[in-house]
Amino acid sequence: MNQKALKSLEYYKIIDQLAEKASSPMGKDLCKHLLPSEDVYEIRHMQTQTRDALTRLFQKGNISFGSVKDVRGSLKRLEIGSSLGISELLAIAGLLENTNRVKAYSRNERGDAREDSLDGMFESLEPLTPLSSEIRRCILSQDEISDDASSGLMHVRRSMKIANDRIHTQLASLVNGSARNYLQDSVITMRNGRYCIPVKAEYKGQVPGMIHDQSSTGSTLFIEPLAIVKLNNDIRELELEEQKEIEAVLAALSEQTAQNVDAIRADLEIMIQLDFIFARAGLAMDMNATEPIFNTEKRIRLKQARHPLIPKKQAVPIDIRLGEDFDLLVVTGPNTGGKTVSLKTVGLLTLMGQAGLHIPALDRSELSVFREVYADIGDEQSIEQSLSTFSSHMTNVVSFLEKADQDSLVLFDELGSGTDPTEGAALAISILSFLHEQGIRAMATTHYSELKVYALSTKGVENACCEFDVETLRPTYRLLIGVPGKSNAFAISSKLGLPDFIIDRARKRISKKDESFEDVLASLENSRVIIENERQEVERYKTEIAALKQELESKQEKLDERKERILREANEEARKILADTKEYADQTMKMFHKFQKDHVDTAAIEKERQNLRARMNKAEKGMSMNTAVKKPKKELKPKDLSLGDTVHVLSMNLKGTVSSHPDSKGFLFVQMGIIRSKVHISDLELVDEPVINTPGLSRTGAGKIRMSKSTSVSTEINLLGKTVDEAVAELDKYLDDAYLAHLKSVRIVHGKGTGALRKGVHNYLRRQKHVADFHLAEFGEGDAGVTIVEFKK
Numbered sequence: 001m002n003q004k005a006l007k008s009l010e011y012y013k014i015i016d017q018l019a020e021k022a023s024s025p026m027g028k029d030l031c032k033h034l035l036p037s038e039d040v041y042e043i044r045h046m047q048t049q050t051r052d053a054l055t056r057l058f059q060k061g062n063i064s065f066g067s068v069k070d071v072r073g074s075l076k077r078l079e080i081g082s083s084l085g086i087s088e089l090l091a092i093a094g095l096l097e098n099t100n101r102v103k104a105y106s107r108n109e110r111g112d113a114r115e116d117s118l119d120g121m122f123e124s125l126e127p128l129t130p131l132s133s134e135i136r137r138c139i140l141s142q143d144e145i146s147d148d149a150s151s152g153l154m155h156v157r158r159s160m161k162i163a164n165d166r167i168h169t170q171l172a173s174l175v176n177g178s179a180r181n182y183l184q185d186s187v188i189t190m191r192n193g194r195y196c197i198p199v200k201a202e203y204k205g206q207v208p209g210m211i212h213d214q215s216s217t218g219s220t221l222f223i224e225p226l227a228i229v230k231l232n233n234d235i236r237e238l239e240l241e242e243q244k245e246i247e248a249v250l251a252a253l254s255e256q257t258a259q260n261v262d263a264i265r266a267d268l269e270i271m272i273q274l275d276f277i278f279a280r281a282g283l284a285m286d287m288n289a290t291e292p293i294f295n296t297e298k299r300i301r302l303k304q305a306r307h308p309l310i311p312k313k314q315a316v317p318i319d320i321r322l323g324e325d326f327d328l329l330v331v332t333g334p335n336t337g338g339k340t341v342s343l344k345t346v347g348l349l350t351l352m353g354q355a356g357l358h359i360p361a362l363d364r365s366e367l368s369v370f371r372e373v374y375a376d377i378g379d380e381q382s383i384e385q386s387l388s389t390f391s392s393h394m395t396n397v398v399s400f401l402e403k404a405d406q407d408s409l410v411l412f413d414e415l416g417s418g419t420d421p422t423e424g425a426a427l428a429i430s431i432l433s434f435l436h437e438q439g440i441r442a443m444a445t446t447h448y449s450e451l452k453v454y455a456l457s458t459k460g461v462e463n464a465c466c467e468f469d470v471e472t473l474r475p476t477y478r479l480l481i482g483v484p485g486k487s488n489a490f491a492i493s494s495k496l497g498l499p500d501f502i503i504d505r506a507r508k509r510i511s512k513k514d515e516s517f518e519d520v521l522a523s524l525e526n527s528r529v530i531i532e533n534e535r536q537e538v539e540r541y542k543t544e545i546a547a548l549k550q551e552l553e554s555k556q557e558k559l560d561e562r563k564e565r566i567l568r569e570a571n572e573e574a575r576k577i578l579a580d581t582k583e584y585a586d587q588t589m590k591m592f593h594k595f596q597k598d599h600v601d602t603a604a605i606e607k608e609r610q611n612l613r614a615r616m617n618k619a620e621k622g623m624s625m626n627t628a629v630k631k632p633k634k635e636l637k638p639k640d641l642s643l644g645d646t647v648h649v650l651s652m653n654l655k656g657t658v659s660s661h662p663d664s665k666g667f668l669f670v671q672m673g674i675i676r677s678k679v680h681i682s683d684l685e686l687v688d689e690p691v692i693n694t695p696g697l698s699r700t701g702a703g704k705i706r707m708s709k710s711t712s713v714s715t716e717i718n719l720l721g722k723t724v725d726e727a728v729a730e731l732d733k734y735l736d737d738a739y740l741a742h743l744k745s746v747r748i749v750h751g752k753g754t755g756a757l758r759k760g761v762h763n764y765l766r767r768q769k770h771v772a773d774f775h776l777a778e779f780g781e782g783d784a785g786v787t788i789v790e791f792k793k
Contacts (some may be wrong), residue, residue, distance in 0.1 A: 001036045001351070001372060004396075008375040009347040011036075013309055014283075014357070021282035024068035027275030036354035040369045043294055045117070046280075046356025051291045052116035053281035054358070056105075062282075063105050065275035067098035068268070075265055078258040083251045086139055092257060092264060093135040099267045100127035102274065118277070121270050126263045131256060138249055145246050153245035160238045167195050167231045174225060179207050184220040193239075194232045196222040280357055288312065289358035292349075292367045298406070298441050299323040300346065303362035307345045308352070317361075318479040320346055322443060323368065326462040328436045329481070330455040331445045333466035339445040340377065340413050342466065342479050346443055347375050347411050370441075371407035374400040376415075390419045397431060404440050412444035415451075425450035436461060559677055566652060636681050638662040648685040649677075655687060713737045716747040724760035731764060739770050739791055747777070748787045761787060 006012060019031040037043050057063075074088040084092075106122035138149040147154050171188045175197060180186065184198040191212040198220045199207045209225040224232060257264070283289070287308055301324070304317035320342065322329050331339045349359045353367040376396040397412075404410055416428030425448040432451070435442045436458070444451075455463040464481045638661070641647075645658045649670060656672035666681045717734045719727040731748065738746050750757045765774045770792050777786035 001354075002374070005347070005373045005375045006035075006351065008377045009344055009351060009373070010309060011348060011351045014348070014352060017286075018279055018283050018357070021279035021286075022275050023065035023279075024272065024275050026068065026070055026272045027065060027279060030272060030276040031279055034355050036351045036373075037356070038354070038369060038371050040294055040296055043354055043356060043369060047291050047294070047353070047358070048117045049277045050280040050284060050356055050358055052118050053277045054284050055116070056118070057278070057281050057285055060105060063102065063278055065098060065102070065271055065278075067094040068271045068275065069094065071095060071264070071268060075261050078254060078261050081258075083247070083254040084257065085250065086145070087142055089135050089250065089253055089257065090139060090142065093132045093139075095264070095268060095271070096128050096132035099125050099271060100129060100132070102271065103127055118274070121274060125267055125270055126260075128260055128263060128267075131260060134256065135253055138253060145249060149249040150245060150252075153242065153249060156238055156242045156245055160235060160242065163231055163235045163238065167228050167235070170228050170231070171195060171197060171225070174207075174227070179225075184215075189222065191222045191224075193236065194224050195228060196224045199223045284358035287358070287360045289360045290363045290365065292353045292359050292361070292365050294353065295366060295368050297323065298327075298368045298370070299366060300350070300368060300441070301366040302346070302349065302359075303365045305345055305349060305359070305361040305365065307341055308348065308360050310341070312360075315360075316478060318342055318345065319481070320479060321481065322346070323441050326460050327439060327441050328432055328455075328461040329443045329464055330432070330451050330461065331443065331464045331466065331479070332447065332452055338466040338479070342464075343375075343377065343411050343413055343443055343445055347373055347409070350409060368441075370409040371405075372403065373409045373411070374404055375411040375413075376400070377411065377413040390417070390424075393417070401431070401434065404435070404438075406439050408440055410435060410440055410442040412442070415444045415446055416448065417446075421448065424448065429454050432461070433458075555677070562652070634685070636684055636686065638666070638681065640686065641668070641681070641684075646687045648687050649679055649683060650685060651679070651683050652677075713741040713743065715743060715745075716749060718749045719757060719761070720749060720751045722757070724757060727757055728760060728764050731761065735768065735771070735789070743791065745788055745790045747782070748789060749782065749785065750787065751785045752783075758784070758787065765789060 015032060015034060018034065019028045022028040022031050037046070069091045071088070071091050074084055074092065077084065077088075103122060103125045106118070106125075138146055140146050145153065147157050168188065175183060175186050175188065179197065179199070181203075184200050187198065189196055189198065194212060196212055197207070198215075199222075201214070201219050201221055204211070204221050204223065207223050207225060209223040209227075210229065211221050211223050213222040214220060289308075300320065300322040302318070302320045305320060306312065306315040306317050316338070318338075320329075331342055333339055349361065350367055350370060350373060352359050354369060359365065359367070374396075376393055393415075397415075400410055412428075412431075415431065416424035416426075419427075428444070428446060428448060428451055432442065432444060432454070452463055455461045462481060464479055466479055641658050641662065643658055643661070646655060647658055647670060648655055649672065652672070654672045656670040656677075658668065659671045659676065660669040662668040662681050667678055668681060669676055669678050670684070713734075715738075717731065719730065722730070727750070735746070748761055750761050752758075762774070765771050765787070771789055772792040773790040774787055776784055777788055
């Protein structure tokens with residue numbers, strides 16, 4: 001892919017965003033060298049990898065490859081038998097530990113999860129946990145080797161500690177004893193790796209030993225007393241032995257690491273690749289991008305595509321197609337209308353797709369594989385080369401025409417501009433005609449009316465325009481394919497305050513042909529706007545109808561289920577009554593037989609017969625009550641009903657509340673518990689709410705409360721965020737309503753917090769006569785943040 005197109009279409013800005021998503025330096029390096037591919041199989045494979053990584057990010061969250069350092073140089077040294085240093089071994093341990101975390105990230109939580117293109121890479125990772133654990137056991141940090149790294153190192157360091165203790169003991173006796181009066185300070189210090197004491201210069205002869213240093217003024221000498229010279233020598237020898245033991249430990253670790261060089265190198269390569277793949281997925285997540293479908297027919301179909309470098313809230317999605325009915329698209333319209341953005345969107349999304357990156361467009365958008373993308377975009381005037389804008393553009397065009405073929409995508413911004421309009425338009429038409437005849441996919445933006453006419457009159461060439469609102473003088477940035485754009489120069493100038501007489505003079509200077517053409521475009525634009533508004537209105541109506549249909553089907557389904565359940569319960573009740581009656585009849589027959597054997601008198605038998613007849617009549621009455629549909633006592637009229645009235649739905653034998661006024665056909669909605677059903681007014685009967693006497697209150701007007709007031713009481717009250725006084729006041733009214741509604745128990749949500757609100761609620765509950773018991777909720781039902789209250793029966 002030529003560098004000019006990559007630069008003109010701002011491909012490298014996308015690459016910079018991609019590199020920021022990588023965790024490791026080597027992953028960032030892969031991102032920075034990513035270029036579009038020409039191999040459709042490689043492109044589809046990379047797109048699949050990006051999609052699978054994006055799926056994992058949505059399911060399991062982010063993954064980090066930050067501990068992956070470049071250890072390839074260390075692995076080379078191991079292969080030739082060298083020992084590694086502390087930092088190199090720690091880098092390998094970090095790589096293996098991060099490999100282990102990535103391996104764990106890849107494991108499916110469910111056994112039925114589908115396989116994807118990344119499974120093989122994850123499975124090939126070898127964390128080598130014993131090796132990384134051994135390195136961490138022996139090396140504590142960049143500057144410290146563990147005492148337990150080897151027995152020899154432990155022995156040497158124990159000896160060093162003993163020697164140090166002996167030196168400190170002897171020096172302490174000197175500092176606090178015989179040499180105390182000769183010292184500048186009563187401290188022990190080190191010079192050149194040996195323990196010394198600070199002696200005043202005038203007393204240097206009183207403290208025999210070796211002078212190692214003196215102060216800047218010369219008043220203090222740092223002397224190593226003769227008594228500890230041998231001990232200092234012993235410590236120095238032990239330090240040399242310690243260094244040998246450390247080197248032996250590093251050599252042993254290096255040898256153990258060298259045995260796994262191939263596995264470590266494979267882990268490194270896989271981790272770099274995974275970092276690269278997940279960086280592509282992270283970029284797709286940020287852009288809300290999707291996987292494009294690639295074809296080899298040079299067909300482009302972008303749905304709601306956005307330019308990735310424009311903020312999502314500002315970018316206006318556009319639909320673009322090229323290569324189906326036409327292979328050349330001419331985009332017209334006023335400046336700042338979005339023509340160049342549309343051009344760049346097609347080119348940049350093509351480059352991104354061929355680089356294995358998802359594109360910011362709707363799912364099922366299509367792209368094709370192009371061997372080259374040529375783009376002539378922007379003002380490329382060159383002072384150094386003494387080229388005008390027209391000359392620089394034409395230089396690009398010449399190079400494109402020499403190299404472009406049917407595997408190329410060519411993009412022109414303002415083709416033919418920068419020179420005489422008549423000649424520029426003629427050149428532009430000739431260039432586009434040549435590309436069209438060669439079957440090369442091309443897209444060009446222009447102001448020239450001649451190109452609009454060329455697109456209208458040439459098969460395989462299509463017009464498009466960027467919509468512009470003349471009333472607000474603002475572009476909408478919507479791309480409309482099949483409609484040539486109007487320049488709107490006169491309308492814009494008039495809106496900006498240019499005098500009408502100047503605009504009229506300008507109108508007279510354009511030819512009748514051009515004026516007629518602009519009028520046709522204006523008429524087309526007005527018709528398109530009307531049709532578009534009508535289409536949107538139809539779509540809105542269709543959406544509303546679909547929603548209403550779905551709601552109606554859902555309600556009908558609930559009604560059918562409720563009806564079936566009611567009938568099933570009625571049949572079950574009838575079956576129980578029949579079974580009970582049959583059993584009683586059997587018992588009676590047995591009794592008659594017994595009476596016959598025992599010669600009981602006729603009066604007793606007749607009494608039992610009458611009891612049986614009464615029981616059967618009762619059962620028959622019960623069955624008829626369950627199966628027959630009652631008639632309303634009084635035929636209701638619409639004016640008899642008000643919103644909120646309690647009614648009895650006869651066909652369902654349920655009580656409900658009127659929630660809508662009857663329509664012209666007498667149908668209205670009734671809320672029956674959780675079911676809201678549409679019924680006819682003839683199926684309703686007004687219910688007089690019973691008056692109940694409130695327990696615990698005097699039987700006065702204040703003690704009588706309508707049942708409907710208490711039936712809507714919730715089984716839970718939320719007191720979170722309230723003070724104790726506020727909570728108790730609200731709780732007092734709520735418990736009264738709940739008790740009147742004959743609720744068996746209620747939940748009080750007070751939260752855990754400091755416990756003050758819970759304590760206040762419990763103190764209040766202890767004083768309530770109609771509360772039988774209260775306790776904290778079980779684990780999983782609110783725990784200490786909820787109290788369950790049981791009422792007295």
